Amino acid sequence: MNTNYKARIDRVLTYIEANLHTRLTLTDIAEISHFSPYHFHRIFSGFMGETVNDFIARRRLERAVNQLIFKPNLPVTQVALDCGFSSSANFSRAVKLHFGYSPSELRNPDKAESSKIGKLFSKYGKEFQPSDLYPSRVTTHVMNQMGFKDTNMNIEVRELVNKPVCTLTSAQGYKPEGIYAAWDKLINWACNHGIKPEEQERFALAFDNPTVTPIDKCRYAAAIVITEGMPVSAPFELTDIPAGRYAVLHYKGPVENTINAQLSIYSDWLPESGFEPDNYPLMERYLNDAREDGYVEMEIFVKLKDL
Numbered sequence: 001m002n003t004n005y006k007a008r009i010d011r012v013l014t015y016i017e018a019n020l021h022t023r024l025t026l027t028d029i030a031e032i033s034h035f036s037p038y039h040f041h042r043i044f045s046g047f048m049g050e051t052v053n054d055f056i057a058r059r060r061l062e063r064a065v066n067q068l069i070f071k072p073n074l075p076v077t078q079v080a081l082d083c084g085f086s087s088s089a090n091f092s093r094a095v096k097l098h099f100g101y102s103p104s105e106l107r108n109p110d111k112a113e114s115s116k117i118g119k120l121f122s123k124y125g126k127e128f129q130p131s132d133l134y135p136s137r138v139t140t141h142v143m144n145q146m147g148f149k150d151t152n153m154n155i156e157v158r159e160l161v162n163k164p165v166c167t168l169t170s171a172q173g174y175k176p177e178g179i180y181a182a183w184d185k186l187i188n189w190a191c192n193h194g195i196k197p198e199e200q201e202r203f204a205l206a207f208d209n210p211t212v213t214p215i216d217k218c219r220y221a222a223a224i225v226i227t228e229g230m231p232v233s234a235p236f237e238l239t240d241i242p243a244g245r246y247a248v249l250h251y252k253g254p255v256e257n258t259i260n261a262q263l264s265i266y267s268d269w270l271p272e273s274g275f276e277p278d279n280y281p282l283m284e285r286y287l288n289d290a291r292e293d294g295y296v297e298m299e300i301f302v303k304l305k306d307l
Contacts, residue, residue, distance in 0.1 A: 003234030008033045009047050010237070020060050021084045026052060049217075054123075060084050061098050062212045064091065068106050070266055070277075076103050099128055106130045124214040155269050157304065158248045163241040165203065165223040166190070166232045173218040174210055180291065182222045189236060190224045201225040203241060203301075207281040210259065242280065245304045247273070252297040255290050265302050278303040 015032045016024060029052060030040035044052050064083040067074060080091030096102050100118025109130035120128050168186045172178025183202075190200050207219035223241070232238040247269065251261040262282060270276065280303040290296040 005043065005047070007234060007237075008035065009044065012044065016056060016059065020056070020063060021082055023084075024056055057094070058098070058213075058217075061094060062208065064095065065099070065106060065212050066209055068103055070270075072107060079103075099130075101128075101130050120214075124217070126214045128212075155247050155249050155265065157275075158246050158301075160241065160243055160246055160301075162243040163201075163225050164228055164230070165239055165241055166226050166230070167205070167221045167223040167237045167239055168235065169237075170220040170222070173214075173216040174206075174208075174220055175215055178216075179204075179220055179222070182220070186222045186224055186236070190226075193226075193230065195224065195226070202286045204284045204286065205281045206284065241283070242303070244278065244280075245275075246283075246301040247275070247304055249300045250298075251300055253295055255296045258284075258296060258298070258300075262300055265300065270302075273304075274307060275304040276307050278305040 012029055012033045015029065026041065027037055030037040033040055033043075035043055041052060044055075048055055050058070060083045064079050064085075067079045067082065068076070071079075076091070077088040080088045083091070085091035085094065092103055095106070096118075098119050099106070100120070118128065120126050166186065166189065168182045168189075170178040170182045172181075187197065187200065187202075191197065201224065203223040203225070205219075205221040205223060207221075208217070210218050223239075225241075226232070247265055249261060249265055249269075251258060253261075266277075283301040283303075285299040285301065287297040287299065288295075
């Protein structure tokens with residue numbers, strides 16, 4: 001796709017994410033894109049593989065489900081309002097229709113019976129069970145085997161300074177082939193700009209929870225730290241890793257088990273930490289090349305704010 005088109009669609013995605021709690025109209029969104037309202041809908045659908053309305057509805061529901069799970073004491077009505085629903089009743093209907101389960105069943109998976117309804121599978125081909133996204137179940141059945149039972153001892157709170165980064169988004173979400181393609185291009189770009197491979201500070205921004213979001217629609221951006229003022233042009237983007245406090249967990253092991261390490265921060269450490277996650281995506285700093293070594297070594301970062 002034309003890089004100008006991509007930049008304009010990216011502006012739209014940023015705007016939608018920042019305003020999911022409000023009423024979003026096609027006219028307002030098209031204005032952000034600077035495309036004609038008559039053509040914007042088709043351009044968006046062609047780029048994203050779903051309509052604007054479907055994208056907004058899906059993102060609201062995904063954000064809501066994450067809040068239901070990771071903020072168990074937050075009332076369902078507050079979750080509904082925070083995610084742009086007019087009432088808890090409308091919210092409950094939308095959750096049931098999309099996932100096949102009610103909000104109460106998502107919070108209490110032991111009481112949830114297997115469901116055959118739900119748009120998530122019929123529309124996106126993603127099988128869904130409430131128990132798959134519940135952190136305590138991961139902790140009970142997996143964490144001890146994976147060596148995360150001492151998570152509280154292994155996490156440090158670290159202050160980061162602002163870091164300018166050059167980023168490239170995976171065109172295939174969390175699919176490995178899309179991730180590796182993005183990294184190959186970004187690493188080559190960095191080398192061509194005088195940043196040797198051994199000097200590259202590599203981060204990844206993981207915007208979505210793959211338990212809830214279809215893998216190919218999860219947003220993943222590869223990022224390499226650059227010096228202030230270094231020119232960046234499309235298809236690469238210039239952004240910043242913001243300064244602040246981060247919970248940092250060191251992980252070394254199979255790539256497929258990284259989600260368990262990530263969830264251990266939320267389930268084992270955050271509840272007693274005095275912090276809650278800030279509004280910034282989960283971040284990974286890679287310390288090796290998994291393709292060469294057969295395992296991944298990384299630091300997992302969650303930006304923090306006070307309760």
